Amino acid sequence: MRGKEVLSAIKNDIEGHIGEKVLLKANSGRRKVVVKEGILEKTYPNIFVVRVEGNDNSSRTISYSYSDILTKTVQLVYKKGNVAIG
Template sequence: MKGKEVLSAIKKDMDEHVGEKVLLKANSGRRKVVVREGILEKTYPNIFVIRVDGTDNSSRMVSYSYSDILTQTVQLVFKSNNAAIG
């Protein structure tokens, strides 16, 4: 039961940062790490969505689960106050 409490605490913390710029560091497996800037668009009960700027004035949406933060597959640093999650 403790796992659900931790995930809900992560979601509650993320809810406070919706609309802010974020630095995303995601482990995509086998020594491949993606580092991008984006904006935290929306939080849902099980996932959160980040709008990432592309190379040619395009943007795309990526989504991750709160368990990705718990397992440190994804790390977020918010630009407004350098708060880190994950």
């Protein structure tokens, strides 16, 4: 049951930062790392959603699971103003 407690703690931490800017680093395989800046939009029981701005003023949403944070496939850095937290 320890794994569920850890995932619950990760979810609670992310829920506390809804609406804030985040720096998202995602490992997409084969030594490819995607770095994007976006806004933490919403949390669900198994996933969270980040809205990122595209190059042509379009926005899209990307969703990740809390286990991605646990396995360090995805890293979130919370930003308050210009200061990174996390």
